Amino acid sequence: MTRTSKAVEVKAKDLNQAGEVFCPSPLAGMELWNSHPRVYLNVAKTGQGSCPYCGTTYRLAEGEVVAHGH
Numbered sequence: 323m324t325r326t327s328k329a330v331e332v333k334a335k336d337l338n339q340a341g342e343v344f345c346p347s348p349l350a351g352m353e354l355w356n357s358h359p360r361v362y363l364n365v366a367k368t369g370q371g372s373c374p375y376c377g378t379t380y381r382l383a384e385g386e387v388v389a390h391g392h
Contacts, residue, residue: 328350328376328377328378328379329378329379329380329381330347330349330350330378330379330380330381331381331382331383332349332365332380332381332382332383332386333382333383333386334366334382334386334387334388334389336349337365337366337388338362340362340364340366341364341365341366341367341388342362342363342364342365342366342371343362343363343365343371343380344360344361344362344363345358345360345361345363345373345375345376345378345380346358346360346373346376347378347380349380350378350380358373358375358376359375361373361374361375363380365380365381365382366382366388369381369382370382
């Protein structure tokens with residue numbers, strides 16, 4: 323699989339209860355048929371996460387506040 327340097331801005335509402343976003347994601351415009359195994363990236367903890375398969379970076383949008391439970 324080809325790695326990319328694509329960055330996707332996510333909002334707090336896009337994260338699951340654990341503060342994670344998954345890749346491949348419709349947020350990144352990915353189609354299911356050409357995707358890799360689903361991985362969860364904890365964006366709440368560090369503000370961003372990169373997919374080990376495709377290299378897409380998911381970054382928490384500036385000014386977004388993640389709920390205390392994350």
